[in-house]
Every structure is written in structure tokens, then in C-alpha cells.
Amino acid sequence: MSTTAVELTAYWAKGPVALIIGCGGMGTSIARTLGRRHPLLMVDIDQKRLDATVDGLLLDGFAARGHLCDITDPAQIETLGQVLAQGPGVRALAHVAAVGKSIGDWRKMMDIDLFGAVRVAQAAGPSLVRGGAALFISSLASYLPPLDSKLDALLDDPLAPGFCDALETYHGREPDFDWTYNYAKLGVNRLAERLARDWRGREARALSLSPGMIDSPMARAEGDTLPSHDGSEARVTRADKAKEIPLEREGSLLEITNVVDFLLSDAASFVNGIDIPVDGGHRAVWHKAGIVAR
């Protein structure tokens, strides 16, 4: 029997893996869900965090391994690609790793949040098995940039030399961290769309998922204020921002993980090349208010 097109229980640890890039709050939560039916390969830049995550997963009975990799380093990404090519294949890719303003340099942020996603797709894409799927965690912020074919064309070639200079010119000045994040995440959505087309004939799917306001370690680390999106530079507290959401609260990591679980399973086998917002209805409110055009 072929082992490539069926979902295996993690107990058969030689089957294609679920590859999870980023061992933070969301990545670990996703691992605990995908690990119920796939062996796990966890990737992170932080050795201590990687070891602690893999140890915790093994203790719970999951089949898990770790691979240290900085997704901004082309040589390390190439090694990851080689490791994957020598293994049983990738059944599910969840790309989660991203940083916020705490990184302190917008170009570095773009390198991790957008270029990193593109490099991971290049490394892991060839190892996706038939029936496999890749999901890139984006953000509701990806809906904030204007609808503009010039911007889309720029974001569709992020590894082109001079990309950051061209984006700075497009933006009219150095983008702040909020705008860097918005552009990077729109680039991630467009990457997933592109991959879905590029993987024609392979029976492999590509998607992005845009969480809205989620109570997570990353969100807490980013501080208690968010842009008001009222056309001014004003910021509002997270609590006030959450009141915009029709459900009048932030979401939880579990509410993201449940959707990731579905989208990366055979139950979603015809969902391809699209971004799925998981935001409690926040985008719908922003759309009505003219804050987003998408």
C-alpha cells in the first residue's frame, strides 16, 4: 500500500511528516493537533526552545524530531531542503515563524516574515507528497495594503535584488513596523496563491490563514497598543481594539489551530490557493468602514 496519499497515525512514525516552522505559542499548539496523525518535524532558530518543544511533545507521546534552522540563512535553508528530500516526504507544512516590531529593523523583519516564508516554500515544496498541503500563517494585517497591481507585482518577486529599496520607494518613506508587517503578510498570501498555481498536477495544495486578534505569547510580547486605523497615527489599547470585533473578544490559539487542522486535512481537499481569515468577523467590520478594500 502506498504511504504517500493517506493520513497516517503518528504511531507509524516512518510516514510523511508534518513540518512545522516555528516553535512558538502557535507552532506548538499546531504541532499538538497535527501530531495526532503525522510524525512531526519541528524547526526553529532557537536551540533551547526547539529542544524544550520536542522534549515536551515526546513526553506526551507524539513522534517528534527537531531541526535547527534560521530561515533567513540560504545555506541553512538549503540543508533543510536536503534533509527533507532524504526523508519520507512532507504531508503537511505549517509555516508559522514570524517576528514583530521587537526585532527592531524593518529589513530584518521583512527577511524573516516574507523572505523566510518564500525560502521555506522553496525548501519544502519539492518534498510535499501527493495529497500534501502547505499552510502559511499570515495575518489580518495582510488586508490593510491598498489594492494595487504595482504593489502586487513587487510583492510577487520578494527575493529580487533591491526588493526592500523598491518597497521603500513605493511606500514613499521607510515603512514603520506596522506597515512592514502588513506588506510582508500580503506577500505571504500571494505566495500561497502562487504556489497553488505552480503545483498544478502535483495534487498538493497551498493556502494561507490570517489570524485576527489572537491572545498569544507573540501578541502579548508586542505590547498593549495597536494602530487605530482611523487615518491618524493614534494607537488604541488591545482591549478597545477587540471591541471592534463582532464577537467582541480576541480569539484563542486553539481557535486558530482547529482551522489549521481542518485545512491541512483531507476534509479540506478542494480548498486551495486562498487566504482564510480567522478573525471573529473583524475584516467584515473593516471592509464596511473602508479600512480594507479586500
Ligand SMILES: NC(=O)c1ccc[n+]([C@@H]2O[C@H](COP(=O)([O-])OP(=O)(O)OC[C@H]3O[C@@H](n4cnc5c(N)ncnc54)[C@H](O)[C@@H]3O)[C@@H](O)[C@H]2O)c1
Ligand atoms: N497573535 C496574534 O494576534 C497574531 C495575529 C495575526 C497573526 N499572527 C501570526 O501568527 C504567528 C504567531 O506565531 P507565534 O504566536 O507562535 O509566535 P512566537 O513569537 O511565539 O513564535 C515565533 C517562532 O518563530 C521562531 N523564529 C523567529 N525567527 C526565526 C528564524 N529566522 N528562523 C526560524 N525560526 C524563527 C522563534 O524562535 C519562535 O519560536 C506569526 O506568523 C504571526 O505573524 C499572530
